[in-house]
Amino acid sequence: MDRDQIRTAVLACLKTIAPELEEAEIRADRPLRDQVDLDSMDWLNFLVALHQRLGVDIPESDYGKLSTWDAILAYLEAKLAA
Amino acid sequence: MIEFKLPSLGADMDEGRLVEWKVKPGDPVKRGDVVAVVDTSKAAVDVEIWQEGIVQSLLVQPGETVPVGTVLALLSGEGEAAVVPAPAPSPARRPVSPLARKRARELGVDIERIEGTGPSGSVTEQDVARAAEASAPVDRQAQMRQAIAAAMSRSKREIPHYYLGETIPLATAAAWLTACNAERPVAERLLMAALQLKAVALACREFPDMNGFWRDGAYVASSAIHPGVAISLRSGGLIAPAIHDAADKPLGTLMRDLTDLVRRARSGSLRSSELSEPTITVTNLGDQGVESVFGVIYPPQVALVGFGRIAERPWAENGSLSIRPTVSASLSADHRVSDGHRGALFLADIRELLQHPERL
Numbered sequence: 001m002d003r004d005q006i007r008t009a010v011l012a013c014l015k016t017i018a019p020e021l022e023e024a025e026i027r028a029d030r031p032l033r034d035q036v037d038l039d040s041m042d043w044l045n046f047l048v049a050l051h052q053r054l055g056v057d058i059p060e061s062d063y064g065k066l067s068t069w070d071a072i073l074a075y076l077e078a079k080l081a082a
Numbered sequence: 083m084i085e086f087k088l089p090s091l092g093a094d095m096d097e098g099r100l101v102e103w104k105v106k107p108g109d110p111v112k113r114g115d116v117v118a119v120v121d122t123s124k125a126a127v128d129v130e131i132w133q134e135g136i137v138q139s140l141l142v143q144p145g146e147t148v149p150v151g152t153v154l155a156l157l158s159g160e161g162e163a164a165v166v167p168a169p170a171p172s173p174a175r176r177p178v179s180p181l182a183r184k185r186a187r188e189l190g191v192d193i194e195r196i197e198g199t200g201p202s203g204s205v206t207e208q209d210v211a212r213a214a215e216a217s218a219p220v221d222r223q224a225q226m227r228q229a230i231a232a233a234m235s236r237s238k239r240e241i242p243h244y245y246l247g248e249t250i251p252l253a254t255a256a257a258w259l260t261a262c263n264a265e266r267p268v269a270e271r272l273l274m275a276a277l278q279l280k281a282v283a284l285a286c287r288e289f290p291d292m293n294g295f296w297r298d299g300a301y302v303a304s305s306a307i308h309p310g311v312a313i314s315l316r317s318g319g320l321i322a323p324a325i326h327d328a329a330d331k332p333l334g335t336l337m338r339d340l341t342d343l344v345r346r347a348r349s350g351s352l353r354s355s356e357l358s359e360p361t362i363t364v365t366n367l368g369d370q371g372v373e374s375v376f377g378v379i380y381p382p383q384v385a386l387v388g389f390g391r392i393a394e395r396p397w398a399e400n401g402s403l404s405i406r407p408t409v410s411a412s413l414s415a416d417h418r419v420s421d422g423h424r425g426a427l428f429l430a431d432i433r434e435l436l437q438h439p440e441r442l
Binding site: 018019020037039040041044045047048051057058059060061 | 260263264267268269271273274275314316340341344345369370
């Protein structure tokens with residue numbers, strides 16, 4: 001799966017939580033949760049959606065690596081390539 | 083004959099608009115069945131029925147707005163002769179004025195669905211205008227703001243609030259949660275919010291003066307513990323539906339119920355019992371970064387517990403200083419029902435419960 005496919009999948013997962021979201025509004029280097037107003041429940045649901053769509057299991061200890069849009073894409077790319 | 087009335091789904095609801103019937107004359111219904119969808123100022127709600135019987139007649143039609151307490155339908159109960167609904171008569175041709183027909187076309191209203199109030203049931207231009215108004219899109223946000231304004235103004239006008247705050251150490255709970263979640267698949271992970279909710283529910287068992295309703299000048303404690311969870315909606319506003327029997331549920335079940343409730347609150351598919359039955363409210367604004375929250379009680383409830391942000395803070399104990407995760411918990415309570423002393427003990431009980439997460 002290439003970066004564009006991952007990006008499409010992540011956006012689709014995010015839109016299940018925040019349907020009003022447009023990709024152009026996302027500042028890729030800024031904290032994602034603040035931008036999209038994701039609370040703990042939204043965040044968990046986002047991770048569940050990622051797991052269901054991409055088969056990636058993200059442990060709690062890795063949450064710190066997922067702060068921005070760019071960081072999420074890089075993390076998933078590495079996980080899927082492993 | 084049993085009368086099925088439009089229930090009140092909260093202190094901020096005076097009326098509701100029937101969106102859809104889920105039953106028809108002749109259908110049997112039992113307790114807990116969803117029989118109608120009603121639009122309130124906050125959300126479209128699946129309205130349940132709490133009697134058993136056979137639906138005899140539907141007295142209110144979709145699109146009509148009626149006050150709380152209006153009889154929506156009649157049912158025959160056990161032992162009563164069920165009236166088999168007569169076959170619908172073939173529709174008689176109703177007179178429609180040409181002006182009304184033209185107006186209906188302009189406004190996109192189906193003239194066949196309009197009840198005429200003119201001579202011999204004829205449909206008039208005014209009938210068309212009324213029907214168009216009734217089917218116009220609802221400004222949900224404005225309505226919700228008005229409903230919140232009415233309920234919160236009433237609360238501040240009628241309820242003598244007192245407020246207490248307590249900093250609760252969460253090192254044990256956080257460590258327990260981390261270890262617990264490490265063994266769970268992502269879809270079954272727990273949030274600290276579930277532990278906090280359970281702690282409040284358990285504390286309500288010991289403090290019935292925090293869990294109930296002030297009605298008609300007196301307090302009535304609730305035998306059930308149904309905490310209402312304040313849920314912010316992405317379009318603005320909030321809603322606080324109940325999680326039923328929270329004190330009796332294992333944490334995994336409570337977390338599943340909480341996830342489901344948040345999802346349904348945000349997608350607009352709550353049930354009437356979830357809106358009419360909260361016995362205390364729990365609000366959590368920690369994710370928004372606030373240190374603490376002192377909430378406004380949702381009448382006729384008598385207490386609200388708030389949680390702020392969980393963060394590492396300096397903590398002094400036994401003469402030494404350390405850094406620990408803590409949370410600021412607050413209580414807003416009704417002074418007509420309890421005093422600060424009881425409120426303080428209630429918060430202390432919540433704190434103590436959170437020190438033993440394995441028992442929650």
